[in-house]
Amino acid sequence: MKKLLIGNEAVARGLYEGGISLVSSYPGTPSTEITEFLSKYDDIHSEWAPNEKVALETAFGASLSGVRAACAMKHVGLNVAADPLFTLSYTGVNGGLVICVADDPAMHSSQNEQDSRRYAKAAKVPMLEPSDSAEAYEFAKAAFGLSEKFDTPVILRMCTRVAHSQSVVDTGERVAPERIPYERRAEKYIMMPAYAKARHPIVEERMKALAGYAEDCPFNRVEWGGTDIGVITSGTSYHYVREALGDSVSVLKIGMPHPLPDKMILDFASRVGKLCVVEELDPVIEERCRVLGLDPVGKSLFSPIGEFSQRTIAEAFGKETAVGVSADTAAPARPPMMCPGCPHRGIYYVLAKKKLTVLGDIGCYTLGAQPPLNALDSTLCMGASVSGIHGFLKASPDAAKKTVAVIGDSTFIHSGVTGLINVAYNGSPAVVVILDNSITGMTGHQQNPTTGYDIKGDPAGKVDLEALCRAVGIDRVRVVDPYDLKACEEAVDEELAADGPSVIISRRPCVLLKYVKTNAPLAVRPDKCRSCRRCMGLGCPAISFKEGKARIDATLCVGCGVCEQLCPFGAIGGDAE
């Protein structure tokens, strides 16, 4: 049946039809919808794991027991899952195992622009890379068979433009494979030195076999056109090349970026005049061409930074491009921001007001780094706020009274709790603020182990954050409501003044959650407003300054009351203007 699917739904459909039995993932843009769509199928097990390492190890366990399994993550998630990945390459699989990883060229919603193809090379596992939804579906469906045939995990590499673009997919029916019996095979699955030494040559042989397979697999193909120029390309860049150059060039379209088909590349190169490689991010294909003794035009013409488009290709090839019309006045930027009523705003206001050094983390609350709050000093990766403050205070003990870490509930469970164990164990007076909005927010409201619900919204085990923090050795644990500025300020003052480490749980559910009841909008009484602009310091999208007075947009305000507490003149209240 022909349907318009986003790439991630196409992956989910392909994995489903390919016989998946279990998916375990941690959400991360642009990969999240793969698992969300899989969770709609009731005949497979789906779950949100606490982090990507747990997800991949869970998928490994399912594969070991004899079923087809997968996990999905964003590119930086693969860093977290890298430990099991590298040794899974040695153990191989029992049931097929597919790791979907979504890169984010141009960093639409990420902290770096790393190229996951490097992982496939480093871990010595095959990688497939679709260019649109139809291929995402086909490749995902075929990946399990490839995994079982070559006894290896397979990485399916997506990127934002494939993951979040829709194109037409002709879907089919699910074929659930027979369960593969579990056999105890110590030499294959126990990777201690003696056994691992014996597995490594098998990995090298497997890569040779896969390199042979790459030469005539269904994932790579040549499309002949003009032969003055030959372009080797993969992923979404293929479509930009076709759009910009039509059949004026010949194209070697790579769907399996590791291992690359050496003979196919050499043969293609020998039949075209000039060889060009068009690939976003790193020169992975280009480097292989150079190993093969070729000298293609690649990163000398195309940037390793950001995304391409048909225009990038047209300009590089000296084609005429269209020119648009702009207004003379520049449009002010519109950066993303924390929502009206966001529970993070109150606590951030307090931290910013006290001019504290704030080590931050990954989530919606990273947006507090922007003006006017400017509340953060660092954001590195998941969990780094808690581990980071420990190192900061060990190196600069004098900073203890003016430094805090902030981390979301889901991020804390992901990898903040290990940092907190270190704080308690190695003894630093860190004040860690857990911004508990009772959901994984930025990726679009996924349940997590602190919410008490599973991926399908059914009741599930619930981590008691207070008890967890105490159990790891933090004696001072307290909860505040971030809508209560006075309570937040007291908590921060007292915990900074205290000697040992402490945790402040700033708890209030994300205002966008359906079950959260919002209040009537507030309004400014113009006669009482003295234009002090204090309320503007919150960076609330509902508050603006018009004709010398603060104003609240009633269509945006959810009545959280934080600005009301801030106004020294009692000008903000529940009455109409």
Next chain:
Amino acid sequence: MKTVSIMIVGVGGQGSLLASKLLGNLLVGEGYDVKVSEVHGMSQRGGSVVTYVRYGDRVFSPLVTEGEADYIVSFEKLEAARWAPCLRPGGKIIVNTQQIDPMPVIIGKADYPAGILDELRAKGVSVEEVDALSAALEAGSAKAVNIVLMARLARELGIPYGKWIAAIGNTVAPKFKELNERAFSLGYGK
């Protein structure tokens, strides 16, 4: 046929994803090759968002770049101006008259460029302003702004009215069907 390129732009959270879903479903039903490119994640938190919709016999790129769009449908005035350079000569901008201040304007670091659409008109750009919010409220919900704007686009594309109504039925939840049909009819002027 030549590939047609449409951009749907606005502020994260305004409902542009539903508009592109409706358009995509309609065009697939008409037998076209269709590609739609969306942005999820961080920019959906009140940032500038853009969705590209392209259709024709065979569509390669899901993106629309400078001077390529046949139509830009904007949910907000400033966003129409921001993306205007993507319009091709002879293309058309359909823009909701709503004004949403971005953070630099809210905190007084920049002014909202009130006359920016007139600047574009002065340079020969075809700009049609639509009070979609009033029509949506008349239909029963401010959220139907997206359907009102799609109805204005429908007047340009030459796909029969009934096909749009059928696509709305296939795209929105049954309980919102009537409301959205009403919004579409008000937007279309029928």
